[in-house]
Amino acid sequence: MTKPTDETALGRRVETRGLVLMLALTFVTGVVDAVGFLGLDRVFVGNMTGNIVILGMGVAGADELPVLGPAVALGTFVAGALIAGMVLRSKVKGWTTAVTGCLAAGSVILVGAALAATLTDVKDDLGAQIAVAAATAAAMGVQACVARKVAIADMTTVVVTSTLTSLAAETWIRGGREALWNRRLGAIALIFLGAVIGALILAAAGVAVALTLAAVLSLVVTFAGHRYVRTAATEA
Numbered sequence: 001m002t003k004p005t006d007e008t009a010l011g012r013r014v015e016t017r018g019l020v021l022m023l024a025l026t027f028v029t030g031v032v033d034a035v036g037f038l039g040l041d042r043v044f045v046g047n048m049t050g051n052i053v054i055l056g057m058g059v060a061g062a063d064e065l066p067v068l069g070p071a072v073a074l075g076t077f078v079a080g081a082l083i084a085g086m087v088l089r090s091k092v093k094g095w096t097t098a099v100t101g102c103l104a105a106g107s108v109i110l111v112g113a114a115l116a117a118t119l120t121d122v123k124d125d126l127g128a129q130i131a132v133a134a135a136t137a138a139a140m141g142v143q144a145c146v147a148r149k150v151a152i153a154d155m156t157t158v159v160v161t162s163t164l165t166s167l168a169a170e171t172w173i174r175g176g177r178e179a180l181w182n183r184r185l186g187a188i189a190l191i192f193l194g195a196v197i198g199a200l201i202l203a204a205a206g207v208a209v210a211l212t213l214a215a216v217l218s219l220v221v222t223f224a225g226h227r228y229v230r231t232a233a234t235e236a
Contacts, residue, residue: 015152017229018095019183021221022155025143026187028221029158030194031201031214032110032136036073038199039207040133041126043069046140046158048077069130073137080106080141093151100226106142107222109135110215117208136211143218150225154184163187 029046036045042065044050051070058065084102091098113135120128140158147157154163167184201210 014094014229018150018152018225019155021225021229022147022150022152022157023183023186023190024217024221025147025157026155027190027194027197028214028217029140029143030191030196031198031210031217032140033191034195034198035202035207035210035214036133036136039122039202039210040129040136041066041069043073043130043133043137045073045077045133045137046144048074049159049161051077069133072130072134076134076138077141077144080109080138081145082141084142084145088145088149091149093149095150095225095229097226097230099146099149100222100230102142103146103218103222103225106139106146107215107218109139109142110211110218113139114208114211114215117206117211122207132207132211136214139218150229155187157187160188160191 033044033046033050036043037050042054044054051074054065055067055070055074057063058067058070084106087102088096088098113132116122116128116135117132120132122128122132144156144158147155154166156163163184167182167188171182171184172179197213198210201213
């Protein structure tokens with residue numbers, strides 16, 4: 001029989017592994033949002049707050065901002081989250097087999113988006129840009145739903161405004177060593193780093209390569225989560 005101290009240690013390992021994987025998915029969001037905004041007609045594919053703001057300004061005719069792309073991406077993000085939510089709604093919180101399945105599906109969608117960007121003239125074809133953005137946004141909707149179900153504190157993977165607020169209003173106020181390095185700061189730093197890397201790859205190699213990186217990372221997270229987080233959670 002597992003001792004209580006062993007169960008506590010196992011629970012901490014599960015939490016740590018899950019945290020690392022959610023941070024990796026946050027990095028993926030930074031990559032794909034850089035690709036969407038810079039390479040897919042100024043569409044955010046993960047950050048729906050930014051997308052709604054761009055859509056609103058576009059409807060107002062400001063600065064020739066796009067309307068169709070953000071609207072389609074918003075719709076497919078919601079669709080992805082809705083479908084994943086229906087699959088996961090009766091499941092317990094944590095990394096279950098259903099979570100693995102949803103995240104694997106999202107990863108496959110990212111692979112398809114990368115393939116589409118490879119096979120089409122995504123640089124100059126607005127229709128191709130919108131199609132790739134729509135597929136990527138759907139994958140991000142699935143990812144966001146998965147993050148909520150895995151339920152690692154402060155790890156939404158797609159939103160950092162609330163994380164930044166919590167960092168300033170709670171973590172920094174408490175002070176101490178944790179104020180210098182913590183998961184909230186890590187999430188903000190990683191989405192920033194992902195955007196930097198995504199922009200650099202986009203400039204050097206194009207949309208397809210950047211999306212391929214995102215897809216590969218998502219697949220790695222899916223495998224690692226199923227192997228090391230789901231198994232550990234089951235043993236706990």
